[in-house]
Amino acid sequence: MERLIEGYHQFRTSVFPNERETFARLASGQQPHTMFLTCADSRVMPELMLSAKPGEIFVYRNVGNIVPPYGQQVSGVVAAIEYAVKVLKVGHIVICGHSDCGAMKALQRPEALTELPSVRAWLKHAELAHYVYAEHRERSVEDKLRALTEENVIAQLEHLRTLPAVAAALANGALRIHGWIYDIEHGEITAYDGKKRSFRPLEQDGVQPEATPDARFPASAAA
Incomplete structure (x- = not known):
């Protein structure tokens, strides 16, 4: 202290x-241009990572950078997104995962959450990512954690699309959404390219890949 x-x-x-x-x-009053939704992990500092000034980004943090699908749970994160889109009129929403994520490690070992029932219930909103993650089981421990972290960001992007405020803003071109991964050790960010179904280094020219819907996550699965 x-x-x-x-x-x-x-x-x-x-x-x-x-x-x-x-x-x-x-x-x-505030007029942020971007909502930045990331993990509660103390090592992830959006304003520091992006050299952002006060009022530029509307930050929301929770365990595992999760967005519950529409209709499953009225939560703080859903309310914050609705407010950011409809009231603050943000033009971008970033969902940012990170390396060495404790929530993703817990997804790999759900039995370790016996004494954390609230965390276990919350991480059910990441089960879609864990299901797709099964295809990565032949990789090393580090690669599997990275793969699960990436799949979770992609899954949460699909959940994000189910929110009415977001769907409407995307449809009329008022909003763009992005999926990022922050590497704590190297200070690097990769962005999800929906067309190539892969993460690539964040570009400095301002032209970023679109986080387009992933065919592995049909709309019915996220709803």
Whole structure:
């Protein structure tokens, strides 16, 4: 806690004075251009990773960067997405998984969640990814974890499409959705290319692959 208090004083004396106008503008409302949905893992810091300024991204975090399909559960994440799309009018939603994800490790060993019934119930929304992940069982331990992390991001993108607010915004071209993986050790991000069904390095030219629907996840499976 002492470290956090020291950090606060540093913010007040060094950071805030240089951004006083920014904070004065933000005090009257927010206009983020992107919603960033990622894992609750403390090692994933969206604003740091993206060099984002206050008010640029609308961040939501939960265990496993999960989006329950429409109709299964009225949750905080679903409410936040609806608010971001319909009220804040974000133009992009990013679902970002990460390396060494504890939630994905738990999916590989569900018996380890006996003492965590709430976590176990929550991770049922990632079962679709675990089902597809079965095709990767011949890989190494590291490769299998990476594969499951990727499949989960793709599955959550499909869940995201089932939300009425998102479906409508996608249909009229007001919204684009993206699937990313953040490598903690190397500080690298890969983005999902739906047409090639693979993740590739995030481009610096601003032209990113479309997270188009994946044929392995029919709409009926996500609903």
